[in-house]
Amino acid sequence: MKNFKLLFVSSLLCFSLGAAAQKFTLEKSIVKFYSAATIENIEATNTKAVSIFNAATAEVAFVIPIKEFEFEKQLMKEHFNEKYLESEKYPKATFQGKFSDFVVKEGEQRAVAQGKLTIHGVTKEIEAPGTISMTGNIVTAQAKFKIKLEDYKIKIPQLLWQNIAEEVEVTVEFIYKPQ
Amino acid sequence: MKISLIFSILLVGCMFAKAQDDLLGDLEKLEPPSKQLTTSTFKGTRLVNGQSVETKHKGELEFIFAHRFGRINDGIYELFGLDQAYVRIGLEYGITDKLGIGIGRNSVDKTMDGFLRYKVLQQSSGSKAMPFTITAFGNMAIRNSPRKEDATFDITLVDRISYTGQLLIARKFSPKLSLQLMPTIVHKNTVDQTIENNDQFALGAGGRIKVSKSVALTSEYYYRFDVPDTNPYYNSLGFGVDIETGGHVFQLVISNTRGLTERAFITETTGDFFAGDLHLGFNVTRTFQIKKNK
Numbered sequence: 517m518k519n520f521k522l523l524f525v526s527s528l529l530c531f532s533l534g535a536a537a538q539k540f541t542l543e544k545s546i547v548k549f550y551s552a553a554t555i556e557n558i559e560a561t562n563t564k565a566v567s568i569f570n571a572a573t574a575e576v577a578f579v580i581p582i583k584e585f586e587f588e589k590q591l592m593k594e595h596f597n598e599k600y601l602e603s604e605k606y607p608k609a610t611f612q613g614k615f616s617d618f619v620v621k622e623g624e625q626r627a628v629a630q631g632k633l634t635i636h637g638v639t640k641e642i643e644a645p646g647t648i649s650m651t652g653n654i655v656t657a658q659a660k661f662k663i664k665l666e667d668y669k670i671k672i673p674q675l676l677w678q679n680i681a682e683e684v685e686v687t688v689e690f691i692y693k694p695q
Numbered sequence: 696m697k698i699s700l701i702f703s704i705l706l707v708g709c710m711f712a713k714a715q716d717d718l719l720g721d722l723e724k725l726e727p728p729s730k731q732l733t734t735s736t737f738k739g740t741r742l743v744n745g746q747s748v749e750t751k752h753k754g755e756l757e758f759i760f761a762h763r764f765g766r767i768n769d770g771i772y773e774l775f776g777l778d779q780a781y782v783r784i785g786l787e788y789g790i791t792d793k794l795g796i797g798i799g800r801n802s803v804d805k806t807m808d809g810f811l812r813y814k815v816l817q818q819s820s821g822s823k824a825m826p827f828t829i830t831a832f833g834n835m836a837i838r839n840s841p842r843k844e845d846a847t848f849d850i851t852l853v854d855r856i857s858y859t860g861q862l863l864i865a866r867k868f869s870p871k872l873s874l875q876l877m878p879t880i881v882h883k884n885t886v887d888q889t890i891e892n893n894d895q896f897a898l899g900a901g902g903r904i905k906v907s908k909s910v911a912l913t914s915e916y917y918y919r920f921d922v923p924d925t926n927p928y929y930n931s932l933g934f935g936v937d938i939e940t941g942g943h944v945f946q947l948v949i950s951n952t953r954g955l956t957e958r959a960f961i962t963e964t965t966g967d968f969f970a971g972d973l974h975l976g977f978n979v980t981r982t983f984q985i986k987k988n989k
Contacts, residue, residue, distance in 0.1 A: 599909065
């Protein structure tokens with residue numbers, strides 16, 4: 517009988533681990549990057565990212581299709597894909613990590629996303645400070661961080677260095693709804 | 696004992712399931728298998744002398760300055776051809792991402808040309824993949840040389856006109872390698888029928904190999920069909936190096952032709968490549984975004 521109880525408890529535990537995993541998927545996303553340089557500021561926006569946020573474990577993952585970044589000038593987009601991000605070889609940028617200090621509660625809270633960011637086939641540990649706000653069923657996550665191009669082996673031809681900053685600022689805004 | 700074994704198995708199984716809870720993996724399942732368009736099959740709208748499948752994006756204006764020197768085997772007196780110059784100045788505008796329109800003026804035979812190109816199919820990967828990019832190209836050219844008073848017969852405007860129709864079929868096999876075939880028809884309103892036909896068919900083949908992110912090697916050859924024995928012209932063959940810097944593409948070329956309109960280089964190439972009748976040259980393009988994207 518005692519053993520039976522143990523079995524019951526363990527299966528309950530196992531079950532609860534699964535059930536508590538309340539997952540959210542994306543309703544809307546905006547990923548932007550901005551590079552300030554002497555000749556030309558470059559800005560691009562991507563609304564085709566996909567992401568999952570697990571409120572129970574504060575885990576988050578996203579995938580950004582590189583070819584979906586839209587620029588002011590088409591030629592920038594072409595060069596971005598062809599020369600810098602090599603999107604045919606590395607079609608996606610991904611992130612998998614966790615919001616530290618996150619608790620499930622209504623309203624806005626500060627959180628730091630920590631995890632592995634993969635761009636251009638190179639994976640780096642990053643920390644991005646941001647906010648998460650929960651209103652009813654909707655979760656909005658925002659984060660801003662800087663990326664050093666050389667960290668991700670994104671090489672800029674010498675003739676172009678004035679056009680492109682060595683560091684770009686990335687802004688991420690994800691609006692989630694329950695899966 | 697037995698029960699505790701079950702318990703531990705369950706617990707391990709449970710933990711295993713937890714470890715399997717890979718969010719990125721879940722995402723892969725969520726993502727619809729999307730169609731990815733293949734872009735940048737070539738760096739420029741020109742392969743060497745002739746057209747590539749590339750079109751300008753909507754709202755882009757390309758200025759193209761193409762220059763061919765004289766023959767290298769003209770020797771030191773002509774500074775290996777550098778003393779002479781054959782030029783085409785042209786503009787091309789992207790009405791849509793697929794439809795382009797252009798004009799140009801070539802100093803060879805004082806030719807004015809106008810053209811349209813339309814990307815019929817674009818290569819893609821993923822679901823419903825398309826193996827090729829196909830662009831239709833058509834131009835009309837007016838040869839303004841010779842002058843009316845210098846002509847050997849009573850030449851009219853109609854006599855000066857020629858047309859070219861091309862299907863440009865290309866495949867980007869890898870980011871490094873792209874190949875293209877160009878079935879072509881050139882129609883000249885008036886020809887010397889002892890040496891050539893009014894309608895001339897040719898098949899072009901060419902390609903590029905990227906040697907670095909900004910540099911590619913290119914080649915292009917046009918084979919003409921049904922050429923009369925009396926025809927004095929050669930098939931055109933050219934090689935080039937594409938160098939891309941920002942909004943510019945520099946194409947350094949070497950070929951046996953000096954003409955830069957289809958009629959001139961496909962059907963009236965005067966140089967014998969293997970006898971050393973080679974012209975150095977370059978195409979320089981600059982792209983301007985006239986209408987901003989969105």
